[in-house]
Amino acid sequence: MTPAARVILAPDKFKGSLAAPEVAAALADGLRRSAPETEIRQLPVADGGDGTVEAFVAAGWARVEVTAPGPTGVPRRTSYARHGATAVVELASVVGLSILPERRLDPLGASTYGLGVVLAHAMEHGATDIVLGLGGSASTDGGAGMVQALGVRVLDADARELPRGGAVLTRAARLDRSGLHPGVAETTFTLACDVDNPLLGPTGAAAVYGPQKGAGPAEVDVLESALGTWAQLVGPEFARLPGAGAAGGTGFGALAVLGARVRSGIEVVLELLDFPALLATATLVVTGEGSLDRQSLHGKAPVGVCAAARKADVPVIAVAGRTLLTPDEIRAAGFADCYALAALEPDPERSMAEAASLLRRVGARIAADRLD
Incomplete structure (x- = not known):
């Protein structure tokens, strides 16, 4: 008797449509309809941005709920994932752009303070790793708010403590680290990040990402100046490191104050989810995201999944809402094939609204094409 196929479903979210666990579930339904004997492991993934905590909760990690200030200071419920002494904290779910309605954008005053509150909670409840x-932030404060919440005092020339926000860092004159949370010294911090921007300059946090958070040209200039002052105060050598500009410069604050290290987001996620071990018995891997395009080729989740699977000689299928890659580019990235929902429903709005049913059809098609 031929052994049953073993398929790992490891998609990222379809942004604006379905969360990664929902994508995996829909694909699984379609696969089972056409190949009911198939052994399916649903392992939704993320690259460090929004959806990262949900991916770990779906994999069986505990969800820890906490109340923390959002990017404009309004308290809100959020959560992080926990397994043993390891915690996964997602900036986007605490102080991210996606939790703010457009009219509430505050590019000069938004802060990462709430992120520091969540990190403190994790450390105080036993997390040492x-x-x-990082990703999807609403602020450009260089991580100042985060470290303020962890006990660091940012002072002006008159020794007055500065309020939260990015623009006020133009007045930063002294850093008092004496009150830094004691747990920091006992904790290893890893930044799961898929960008390599430095803190400053034309490819830095303010210039590249400030406009996405509502900053006009004049406000970008203010934020660039503020981050320059902040960098000189905290550690200019860290400002040049790849990833320092991630999440409005939060990468810089974590590198310079928390002693963090930067790693590829998807590589960290796959490692923690034991993806390499699961590949040992896998027949096929299916991954994907809402839009598979050239940006996907630079550290996004599907390409990271594909690279890991190919190392284990397991073929990989991509599924996307749409793909802007040519067949040659898809093959060059390592995928055996790519199925796009747009081929079934060309209208983008309907494709997004009906993504679950379309993914079930794609799952059945993959089963017919690859598992018969």
Whole structure:
């Protein structure tokens, strides 16, 4: 008797449509309809941005709920994932752009303070290894708010403590680290990050990402100046490191004050989810995201999944809402094939609204094409 196929479903979210666990579930339904004997492991993934905590909760990690200030200071419920002494904290779910309605954008005053509150909670509840997913931030404060919440005092020339926000860092004159949370010295911080921007300059946090958070040209200039002052105060050598500009410069604050190290977001996620071990018995891997394009080729989740699977000689299928890659580019990235929902429903709005049912059809098609 031929052994049953073993398929790992490891998609990222379809942004604006379905969360990664929902994508995996829909694909699994379709696969089972056409190949009911198939052994399916649903392992939704993320690259450190929004959806990272959900991926770990779906894999069986505990969800820890906490109340923390959002990017504009309004308290809100959020959560992180925990397994043993390891915690996964997602910036986007605490102080991210996605939790703010457009009219509430505050590019000069938004802060990462709430992120520091969550990190402190994790340390105070036994976490000694914290993975911090960077991406989707609403602020450009260089991580100042985060370290303020962890006990660091940012002072002006008159020794007055500065309020939260990015723009006020133009007045930063002294850093008092004496009150830094004692747990920091006992904790390893890993930044799960898929960008390599430095803190400053034309490819830095303010210039590249400030406009996405509502900053006009004049406000970008203010933030660039503020981050320059902040960098000189905290550690200019860290400002040049790849990833320092991630999440409005939160990468810089974590590198310079928390002693963090930067790693590829998807590589960290796959390692913690034991993906390499699961590949040992896998027949096929299916991954994907809402839009598979050239940006996907630079550290995004599907390409990271594909690279890991190919090392184990397991073929990989990509599924996307749409793909802007040519067949040659898809093959060059390592995928055996790519199925796009747009081929079934070309209208983008309907494709997004009906993504679950379309993914079930794609799952059945993959089963017919690859598992018969």
